[in-house]
Amino acid sequence: MDENALIQSARKGDLNAFNTLVLAYQHQVYNLAYRIMAEQAAAEDATQDTFISAYKNLKSFRGGSFKSWLLRIVTNACYDDLRRRKRRPATSLDEMMGDQEGDMEFDVPSADDGPETVMQRREMIDLIQTGITTLPDDQRITLVLSDVQSMSYEEIAEMTHTNVGTVKSRLSRGRARLREYLQAHGELLPDLYRLESNGA
Amino acid sequence: MKPINDHLQAEELFSAYIDNRVTADEKSFVERHTAVCADCHARLQAARSLVAALRAMPVVKAPRSFVLPRKMPREMARQPQRSILAWYPALRLATALAVVAFVLVFAGDLFASSYGSSMNMPPAVPQAALMAPTAIPAMITKEVAVAQATNAPTPTVVAKLMDQTQSADATSAAGAQLSAPQPASALPTATSMLPAAGAAPASSAARSITSTGEVTGARASAPQATPTTEPASDAATAAPANGAAPIDPLRLIEIVLGGLVIILGVATLIVRQRAA
Numbered sequence: 001m002d003e004n005a006l007i008q009s010a011r012k013g014d015l016n017a018f019n020t021l022v023l024a025y026q027h028q029v030y031n032l033a034y035r036i037m038a039e040q041a042a043a044e045d046a047t048q049d050t051f052i053s054a055y056k057n058l059k060s061f062r063g064g065s066f067k068s069w070l071l072r073i074v075t076n077a078c079y080d081d082l083r084r085r086k087r088r089p090a091t092s093l094d095e096m097m098g099d100q101e102g103d104m105e106f107d108v109p110s111a112d113d114g115p116e117t118v119m120q121r122r123e124m125i126d127l128i129q130t131g132i133t134t135l136p137d138d139q140r141i142t143l144v145l146s147d148v149q150s151m152s153y154e155e156i157a158e159m160t161h162t163n164v165g166t167v168k169s170r171l172s173r174g175r176a177r178l179r180e181y182l183q184a185h186g187e188l189l190p191d192l193y194r195l196e197s198n199g200a
Numbered sequence: 201m202k203p204i205n206d207h208l209q210a211e212e213l214f215s216a217y218i219d220n221r222v223t224a225d226e227k228s229f230v231e232r233h234t235a236v237c238a239d240c241h242a243r244l245q246a247a248r249s250l251v252a253a254l255r256a257m258p259v260v261k262a263p264r265s266f267v268l269p270r271k272m273p274r275e276m277a278r279q280p281q282r283s284i285l286a287w288y289p290a291l292r293l294a295t296a297l298a299v300v301a302f303v304l305v306f307a308g309d310l311f312a313s314s315y316g317s318s319m320n321m322p323p324a325v326p327q328a329a330l331m332a333p334t335a336i337p338a339m340i341t342k343e344v345a346v347a348q349a350t351n352a353p354t355p356t357v358v359a360k361l362m363d364q365t366q367s368a369d370a371t372s373a374a375g376a377q378l379s380a381p382q383p384a385s386a387l388p389t390a391t392s393m394l395p396a397a398g399a400a401p402a403s404s405a406a407r408s409i410t411s412t413g414e415v416t417g418a419r420a421s422a423p424q425a426t427p428t429t430e431p432a433s434d435a436a437t438a439a440p441a442n443g444a445a446p447i448d449p450l451r452l453i454e455i456v457l458g459g460l461v462i463i464l465g466v467a468t469l470i471v472r473q474r475a476a
Binding site (some may be wrong): 029 | 221246253255257259270381
């Protein structure tokens with residue numbers, strides 16, 4: 001059954017059809033939530049809220065890309081959560097435990113890589129993920145949507161209710177800031193992944 | 201050595217350059233600059249490496265299935281929190297608007313009252329002069345009513361008085377005609393000025409006066425010569441209107457807006473607390 005037929009069935013209340021869509025997109029939705037929130041529990045909550053909200057508001061879906069619609073919902077859920085956290089900062093259990101559980105779910109890029117290379121990549125990914133969390137919310141979300149989700153400037157502008165110029169500016173500042181963070185913590189990176197600015 | 205502005209400008213364009221979202225001019229500027237500036241060239245390479253590393257980040261698999269169950273548990277549908285959060289911006293805007301409206305109305309009221317007090321002074325005299333033709337008979341009637349009320353005539357005395365007035369001369373008829381058009385409005389005013397205990401004598405006095413008017417030919421006022429109870433009730437309704445000044449509509453709006461500001465402010469604070 002194609003996606004449109006599933007959406008039409010789900011609109012009529014067919015939960016099985018909707019759950020087929022959930023299974024198709026849950027990894028992408030969770031991945032975006034995890035990259036923005038950098039915390040497993042928060043990412044799970046955002047993902048769960050996204051699918052519940054999508055099911056309840058399926059009638060407001062006006063066609064187009066269902067994936068983009070879901071990613072927009074999860075982005076808004078993350079925005080809301082980040083705003084709530086700012087008003088009421090709290091340290092989660094995941095943060096206290098270093099969120100190792102979430103990292104265990106990573107797809108290892110290549111089976112041909114040796115264990116040392118895999119370990120180095122993981123360190124690099126951890127450092128980038130930590131660096132992302134240091135960015136302001138707008139820059140963080142724009143950077144994740146662009147560089148992790150590979151979305152176009154236009155898609156990001158629509159998703160974040162802004163214009164292409166603002167997206168360009170946020171992305172530029174976000175990348176520059178993240179680069180500075182990685183360079184400041186360069187000693188933690190393996191030589192292969194250092195982002196040297198002196199002609200390396 | 202390149203001007204410092206060139207380095208900054210080039211660095212600002214790196215991100216868009218990597219994504220191929222620069223104009224032809226910008227593209228050639230970045231390429232020309234990085235060709236001669238080793239430092240900026242290295243920065244561009246670092247930016248490229250970062251974007252490549254971000255794009256190579258693996259997809260984090262969902263740790264569990266998010267398939268919706270047939271019957272969704274209550275804690276899964278955390279709609280109230282979401283809906284409360286959705287109300288917050290609207291409430292905040294409404295509060296701000298109410299405050300602005302209140303301040304504007306209040307300032308307008310202050311302005312009007314400060315100007316109004318000086319503007320109303322001169323017309324006060326002409327108004328009094330305009331009111332004189334009607335006010336004087338009313339005052340006369342009032343004085344008569346008060347005088348007769350203090351004498352407290354009994355019904356028998358009033359009957360005698362009526363007999364006497366049947367043979368009244370033309371001068372008294374003219375006087376009655378002067379006061380005749382006004383009894384309905386003048387009497388409540390007169391009786392309203394009396395203490396509650398004196399209401400009955402006052403109404404009897406009113407009857408005697410209107411009877412006088414009726415006998416002396418003021419037929420038009422005859423239907424208004426009502427039983428003793430009616431002027432008393434008129435007096436009761438007229439008393440608050442004359443005693444307490446009517447509420448200024450502007451003041452009423454101020455009170456309503458003030459209440460609205462308080463209610464909206466409290467609601468906004470509650471929603472903010474719950475949403476946090």
